[in-house]
Amino acid sequence: MRPALRLLPLPFCIAASLAAHADEELRPGYWALCPIEDAVPMFADAQAPVGSVEDRENQPTDIDGDAFAGISGESANVTGDVTLRRGDQFLGTDNLDYSQEDGTFVASGNVRYQDSGMRVVADRLEGDTIAESYRMDNVRYQLTARRGNGGADEIRMEGSQGALMGSTYSTCPPSDRWWELKAGQIDIDTDMGMGTARNATLRVGKVPVLYVPWFRFPVDDRRLSGLLYPRISSSGRNGFDYTQPVYLNLAPNYDMTLEPRWMSKRGVSLATEFRYLNSGGRGEFDLNYLPSDQLTRDDRELELIEVPIAENRRKDDRVLFTYTGRQRVNRNWQARANLTYMSDPRYLEDFSNNIDGISSISTRSTLGVFGRGLYWNAAIAADYYQLTDYTLNESRLAYHRLPYAQVSWEQPVGSLFVAGVDAEATRFSHLDSTAKPGGARVDVKPYLSMPLEGPSWFVRPTLAWRYTGYDLSKELADQVARTNNLAAANGSPSRSLPIASIDAGLFFDRNTRFRGEDYLHTLEPRVFFLHTPYRDQSDLPVFDTRDLTFSWGQLFRDNRYSGADRQADANQITMAMSTRLIRESDGLEKLSVNVGQILYLDDSRITLPNRAPIERGRSAWVTDANYAVNDRWTIGASYQWDPKTRQEDLASLRTRYLIGDEGIANFAYRRRGDQIEQADLSFLYPVSPSWSLIGRYYHSFTDNRMLEGIAGVQWDSCCLAARVVARRYLRSRQGEMNNAIMFELELKGLGAAGPDTESRLRRAILGYYRDDLYLVPPSELRGSDDDDDLAPGLTP
Structure with missing residues (x-):
């Protein structure tokens, strides 16, 4: 039958x-x-x-x-x-x-x-x-x-x-x-x-x-053209905000989404998203176009006062274009692109509903070919910057790298040695060529290391040689000579010097009991010696070099600068100590403490312009500690204290408490001199299995203003969920605040109506999902290079 x-x-x-x-x-x-x-x-x-x-x-x-x-x-x-x-x-x-x-x-x-x-x-x-x-x-x-x-x-x-x-x-x-x-x-x-x-x-x-x-609707995994769920919200900046996405299934390996959007206070915009996928790569084009932005007209007179730089003012027609994509060339090489164009520097501020939209001064577009092998990494690419801070002149932008080539190679040599080289060749140019004329730079750093180690010790002596040479435009060579009071301009300056270091450490451990539980207690002393002779570098320009933030990792680096324009002279010893308590039953790190300091045996005279040299003596103490009070409550702190000035350089405190099976409370405080002082409190508090309170208060004491405030309530049942969230957040560098009220109703297993409040809360409250307690909150940016998955729904 x-x-x-x-x-x-x-x-x-x-x-x-x-x-x-x-x-x-x-x-x-x-x-x-x-x-x-x-x-x-x-x-x-x-x-x-x-x-x-x-x-x-x-x-x-x-x-x-x-x-x-x-x-x-x-x-x-x-x-x-x-x-x-x-x-x-x-x-x-x-x-x-x-x-x-x-x-x-x-x-x-x-x-x-x-x-x-x-x-x-x-x-x-x-x-x-x-x-x-x-x-x-x-x-x-x-x-x-x-x-x-x-x-x-x-x-x-x-x-x-x-x-x-x-x-x-x-x-x-x-x-x-x-x-x-x-x-x-x-x-x-x-x-x-x-x-x-x-x-x-x-x-x-x-x-x-x-x-x-x-x-009509799809009944299987095949994609069909049609309407998607609309997004509805309201804010003080946009007014009533309605977006109706329309999905177009163009082919098995590419599609498009149109997103017409009406904002009662600003007008009608159209966003498009075009995705493609093939056997060797993928890509996504995004375009957002808002003609005759009413915000531009309404704020024109105010903007004449607030934005004295005419080219930084809002345009009547607002445009954002982005492209992210990658294409495999062969088994070792891949072409990548991450391109961004904005109609004006105020675009991100006006269209972002996150304080990150005003936190950077520029966007970077990158286009190039990147390779990776067993012992090497390489790239041939170009970077281009666009201003996103309307209060700044274009001269504050970083140099474009048009183009640059990089290669890093490291390979064992015999049974005792490891050899390697880091090399880079870059052509620098700038939008404001008068204020920042360009040039070219070659940087090569070969090195040889002999890593020796045992079960309870390691010694890693390393010897390197660094050569950096330039080909400068006449304007830049003259500018460097005037800035540093040199007798003559040098269009082809160079620098070469050896770098020697020894990194050594010991591991001690013992079994101990603490509050009735068995732990492994470790003691890990570490010494790092660095010697780099002095070479006069006053005739070298500064293209992309910055001071690195002093931190635990900086104690063990061979240069306190990023970039190749400055190689610090050094005769110093880092002395550090770490200790940990590791619970033997499950591997939980109950306690970790790191303490370290650099002893400068000689003055370090190499500096960036307008920076003071580092005098002989001791650096600030660097301390970092984390303690798990119990399985729900953890506390962490970092502290830096400078014995020379007898002042605090950095103080930070962070704590997290897990409430029940779903709730969480986070608090963080950070102070760095008189530059930054901020506090951030966020929580998800379950009142009952169905009801939860959510909130965040992010405050800057430096300029005495709130950066973001969130208050809301969410209700959950087996098949229905609802969230009402009120937000007040900083929307401009002038301190303007924006208010928004968001309501989302989710029919589980069918869809949701309203703005995506869940994604917003995940970014504001670390641990909003308890499974991502130790992850970075979801990115605001799409097309991140960190995501290697295929574009969802497309078939190559």
Whole structure:
């Protein structure tokens, strides 16, 4: 008999039509509040699923029943607890009539079907296996592969065409129906991968909130053109804000999304996103165009006063274009691009709803070819900068690198040595060539190291030689000579010098008990000696070199500058000590303390312009400590104290407390001299399993103003969630604040209406998802090079 072999299209028709939009990328605890209640309980007589869907055709069908009657090869009737089993499929009924001659069958009375993805009960099932025609009456179903349940008055299937009459769908349990989607009729075309719903109504509780007389939707993984969920919000800067995305499925390997947006206080903009994917790479083009921005007109007179630099003022037409992409050249080389163009320096400030939008002074575009091998990394690329701080002149921008080439190689030589080289060749240019004329630079640093180590010690002596040479424009050579009072300009200055260092350390450990638990206690002294002779570098320009922030890592570097324009002279010893308490039961680091200081044996005379040399003596003490009070509460602190000035250089405190299974509270305080003093408090406090309070207060004491404030409440149930969030945040460097109120209603397993408040809260409250406690909050930028996954939904 073969009835069970042809049952798959009917359950697929149910699952695909009403669960096509279910969200598969779920956060932890997404369904945690759902009771153990199914619309269709498990069948006690069904077998455990065996194999996959693809295996069904190769597996036998077992038929069982209390009584069997019929003529072999013509017709048969099985009654009394009839069961058909094959692989993951199960069919149970009270009575089964089957005609092998014409391939028709009728199952009546307590019809039950189950596979690895769903369970179905119906009053009657009939079909024609030759014509591939089926019908089920009075159907109830429960999706098991993902949550969802509902029913239908009648289901029909003719080949690849199907229809559900009077169908419903919800992810809520039957006894607590917070929302339900109901359609008078849903037509399914499995060949096209498309469904058409007619007279569809969405109810929240008993209230109809949406009626759609006709709409189409995908029923499988194939992408279809159509409307996506709109985004609605309101803010003091934009007014009422409505975005309606339109998805265009152009080809299997590229697509486009159009996002027309209406802002009541600013006008109508159009954003486009075009994605492509091929066997060797991917890319994404993004364009946002707002013609005749009303904000430009409304603030024109004020801007004449606030922005004296005319070219930094807002343009009437606002444009942002970005492209991110990569393409594999061969197994070792890859071409990458990350390009950005903005119509004016105030674009990020006016279109970003995050304080990060005003924290940088420029954007960088990069285009190049990057390679990697077993022992080497290399790049041939170009960087270009664009101003994003309207208070600054373009002369404050970094030099463009048009182009540059880099190579790093490191390889063992014999059994004792490691040899390597870091090299770079760069052509520097600038938008303001008068204030910052350009030139070229070559930097080569070969080195040889002899790493010696044992179970409880290591010694790593390293000897390097650094050569840096320049080819400067006449204007830059003259500028350097005037700045440093040199007798004559030098268009081809150079510098070469040796660098010697020895890094050594010991590891001591012992077993100890602390508060009734066993720990491994370590003591790790470390000494780093560095010697670099003095070379006069006053005739060298400064293209991309900056002071590195003094920190724990700086204690063990061979140069206190980034970039190649300055190599510090040094005769110094770093003495450091680390200690840790590691819980033996699970490896938890209960306590870690790091303390270190540099002893300068001689003055370090090499400096950047307008910087004082480092005198002989001791550097600031660097201290960093972390302590886990218990499994929920951790405290960390960093402190730097300068014995020369007898003043504090840096003080920071951070703490985190985990509240229940979902909540968290974070506090951080940081002070660096009189330059920065900030405090940041954020929390997610669960009042009950369903209700939570959320908030953040981010304050700068330096200029006595709030950087960001968030207050909100969220409610969660098994199948419905809602968030109301009020935000007040800094939107300009002049101290202007913006207010926004966001409301998001999420129908779990179907979609959400309103702005994406979850993503915003994840960026504001570290640990908003408890699974990402130790991760960096999600980036504001799309197309990050850190993401190596293929573009979602595209097929190369």
